[in-house]
Amino acid sequence: MNTVELGTQATDRAVNANDADVPFIRVRNLTKVFLARKSKRMRLFPGRQAAKGFTAVNDVSFEVQRGQIFVIMGLSGSGKSTIIRMVNRLIDASDGAISVGGKDVCSLGPTELRAYRNQTINMVFQHFGLFPHKSLIDNVAFGLKVRGVDKGIREAKAAEALRLVGLGDRIHAMPDQLSGGMKQRVGLARALATDAEILLMDEPFSALDPLIRKEMQELLIKLQRNFKKTIIFVTHDLNEAMYLGDRIMVMKQGKDIQNGTALDLLEAPADPYIEEFVAEVDRSRVLTAGLIARHRHVGQPDGPVRPSDGAERVSEGTVLHELLPVFAAGAERIGVVDQQGESIGIVTAEDVFAALSPKGFSNAS
Amino acid sequence: MRLNIGDWFASMINWMLANFGGFFDAVSWLVNLLVGEVANVLIGLHPFLVIAVLAAAAAALTRSLGLTVFSVLAFLLIVSMGLWPEAMSTLAVVLVSVVFSLAIGIPMGIWAALNNTVSKIVRPVLDLMQAMPVFVYLIPAVFFFGVGMVPGIAATIVFAIPPAVRLTELGIRKLDLELLEAATAFGAKRSLILKDVQLPLAFPSIMAGVNQVIMLALSMVVVAGLVGAGGLGGVVVQGVAQLDTARGFEGGVAVVILAVYLDRVTSGAQSLGDVLRRRRTRKEQRAAAASDPAAAVS
Numbered sequence: 001m002n003t004v005e006l007g008t009q010a011t012d013r014a015v016n017a018n019d020a021d022v023p024f025i026r027v028r029n030l031t032k033v034f035l036a037r038k039s040k041r042m043r044l045f046p047g048r049q050a051a052k053g054f055t056a057v058n059d060v061s062f063e064v065q066r067g068q069i070f071v072i073m074g075l076s077g078s079g080k081s082t083i084i085r086m087v088n089r090l091i092d093a094s095d096g097a098i099s100v101g102g103k104d105v106c107s108l109g110p111t112e113l114r115a116y117r118n119q120t121i122n123m124v125f126q127h128f129g130l131f132p133h134k135s136l137i138d139n140v141a142f143g144l145k146v147r148g149v150d151k152g153i154r155e156a157k158a159a160e161a162l163r164l165v166g167l168g169d170r171i172h173a174m175p176d177q178l179s180g181g182m183k184q185r186v187g188l189a190r191a192l193a194t195d196a197e198i199l200l201m202d203e204p205f206s207a208l209d210p211l212i213r214k215e216m217q218e219l220l221i222k223l224q225r226n227f228k229k230t231i232i233f234v235t236h237d238l239n240e241a242m243y244l245g246d247r248i249m250v251m252k253q254g255k256d257i258q259n260g261t262a263l264d265l266l267e268a269p270a271d272p273y274i275e276e277f278v279a280e281v282d283r284s285r286v287l288t289a290g291l292i293a294r295h296r297h298v299g300q301p302d303g304p305v306r307p308s309d310g311a312e313r314v315s316e317g318t319v320l321h322e323l324l325p326v327f328a329a330g331a332e333r334i335g336v337v338d339q340q341g342e343s344i345g346i347v348t349a350e351d352v353f354a355a356l357s358p359k360g361f362s363n364a365s
Numbered sequence: 366m367r368l369n370i371g372d373w374f375a376s377m378i379n380w381m382l383a384n385f386g387g388f389f390d391a392v393s394w395l396v397n398l399l400v401g402e403v404a405n406v407l408i409g410l411h412p413f414l415v416i417a418v419l420a421a422a423a424a425a426l427t428r429s430l431g432l433t434v435f436s437v438l439a440f441l442l443i444v445s446m447g448l449w450p451e452a453m454s455t456l457a458v459v460l461v462s463v464v465f466s467l468a469i470g471i472p473m474g475i476w477a478a479l480n481n482t483v484s485k486i487v488r489p490v491l492d493l494m495q496a497m498p499v500f501v502y503l504i505p506a507v508f509f510f511g512v513g514m515v516p517g518i519a520a521t522i523v524f525a526i527p528p529a530v531r532l533t534e535l536g537i538r539k540l541d542l543e544l545l546e547a548a549t550a551f552g553a554k555r556s557l558i559l560k561d562v563q564l565p566l567a568f569p570s571i572m573a574g575v576n577q578v579i580m581l582a583l584s585m586v587v588v589a590g591l592v593g594a595g596g597l598g599g600v601v602v603q604g605v606a607q608l609d610t611a612r613g614f615e616g617g618v619a620v621v622i623l624a625v626y627l628d629r630v631t632s633g634a635q636s637l638g639d640v641l642r643r644r645r646t647r648k649e650q651r652a653a654a655a656s657d658p659a660a661a662v663s
């Protein structure tokens with residue numbers, strides 16, 4: 001056996017390890033201090049205000065696994081946008097480290113940074129950020145144009161991405177001919193077209209009205225099932241956070257005050273601020289069968305439950321609201337399967353009621 | 366104590382004249398050549414042919430029947446007043462000064478938009494250039510280039526550059542921050558962002574600058590007549606000098622006609638980019654619908 005082979009194996013293992021348990025995005029002690037603009041007055045009286053700045057993000061650490069939707073939640077001004085912009089270096093961090101796939105993002109040179117933005121990480125904007133002078137297909141093809149892809153190929157890819165978001169028949173329209181929801185579909189398509197693994201979404205649905213918003217959330221889930229992107233999603237709406245997020249980090253005045261699953265937040269809010277938020281949540285529409293089944297499974301470490309255990313079967317993304325009619329029809333337990341059809345476990349009516357009542361989980365298990 | 370700023374300025378001009386005389390001669394020669402050629406072409410062609418071209422340009426750029434008819438009648442009026450050669454020589458002077466002003470002003474504007482330091486330096490200089498009474502430029506210009514058309518053009522260029530710089534800078538800077546972020550977030554180089562996003566979106570503002578440059582250049586025409594630039598300016602100056610009201614008025618009317626024509630045509634061109642883009646889009650949409658009727662219906 002020669003060294004080259006050994007080397008290859010080592011790389012393989014590294015990649016596998018990345019996939020399995022090493023977090024894809026790792027953020028450590030991230031801090032951003034915005035320095036107030038130096039005015040003449042401050043220079044004349046240096047002692048008073050000079051060194052002070054505004055700390056928008058204060059010592060925040062988190063990790064995102066490959067294929068996860070990681071939600072950053074918090075009120076206006078809590079530093080969410082600042083964090084997300086530091087991940088693709090639209091803003092440079094004051095302190096701390098960000099690594100993506102093992103690479104240190106903060107030390108990338110200009111050329112590497114452009115390549116990183118173009119190939120690894122894309123962004124969807126709150127106000128869509130569509131170029132008003134370009135047709136939809138040119139908007140969506142922009143990332144590929146930057147990459148230097150041939151016109152024919154990039155237009156084919158862009159058209160395909162537009163088709164995926166349901167705009168396949170409008171590829172030559174101009175952005176100002178579209179409604180808000182459709183514009184954000186274009187924003188999504190633009191981020192999908194480049195095949196970047198990471199998607200940064202800064203309140204992408206906040207500017208949309210509630211029905212369209214729901215529709216877009218469902219579209220995102222549907223797309224995510226096929227594409228398995230790694231997504232950092234910013235929102236100030238806890239319902240949205242819980243519906244979409246595999247993990248949720250709650251921000252308050254620049255600090256991360258809790259980081260956990262939707263269940264963790266419901267069960268053990270770390271702060272009165274989060275408790276207040278949680279009280280507003282419609283649990284039946286954010287808690288999913290998968291969550292409950294996994295939770296049960298943790299409580300009963302005797303291995304996965306076989307599919308035959310449940311008469312009815314639902315996919316893990318089903319919200320509890322949709323289970324209620326099944327139980328009403330007389331079912332005692334419902335089997336839960338993941339996207340591949342593998343069994344995760346079961347839920348009983350009791351589990352569901354417990355989960356729906358405040359502080360219910362701890363009592364049930 | 367009296368500070369002799371005026372004297373200093375004068376001696377700086379003398380110094381420049383002594384050291385860069387050859388340069389000024391070369392510029393003078395070049396500008397004369399350019400204006401002469403353009404004027405020769407405009408005057409050499411049959412007036413009706415030139416009028417037809419000007420009217421066609423108005424029709425193409427503004428898509429307005431009224432303006433097209435107006436330009437035909439108005440230019441015919443100039444011909445009938447016997448001022449056609451003067452009008453064409455003025456048009457040549459305006460065209461050449463505008464080309465120079467834009468060639469300097471637009472790149473300066475882009476630079477100022479991309480670089481805050483440049484912007485900070487350029488702004489007071491532009492203020493100075495615009496606020497200074499234009500006659501002041503004429504004096505050194507005559508020193509540098511002698512009496513005639515060239516000092517008039519030089520003064521015109523100095524006077525007309527500011528709006529080109531300002532409106533180019535403004536057009537680029539007022540771009541929505543999110544669009545800039547979007548382009549950056551997709552890894553685009555600054556040069557690509559400029560070419561593909563900032564300049565196309567700044568186009569209406571830049572065209573507004575072009576329009577103002579043209580109007581300022583035209584307004585300098587009469588002033589330039591004072592230093593022997595000829596053309597309609599010369600006609601007006603003559604009318605004033607000889608107290609010939611009729612001649613002066615006719616010269617003035619011809620200037621106004623040129624001004625209205627150039628103003629309407631260039632402000633019409635501001636929205637031209639939009640019009641063309643939309644037409645192209647519609648064409649593509651129709652093509653898509655024709656090739657794939659199913660998609661068009663759904």
Ligand SMILES: Nc1ncnc2c1ncn2[C@@H]1O[C@H](COP(=O)(O)OP(=O)(O)OP(=O)(O)O)[C@@H](O)[C@H]1O
Binds near residue numbers: 083236
């Ligand atoms: N360039 C800047 N200079 C100075 N302060 C800034 C700058 N950008 C943001 N801030 C401040 O930092 C804080 C956090 O801003 P950020 O945009 O990250 O908040 P956010 O959580 O995204 O809020 P929102 O929900 O309103 O988007 C705010 O108080 C804001 O005023």
Ligand SMILES: [Mg+2]
Binds near residue numbers: 203
């Ligand atoms: Mg924000």
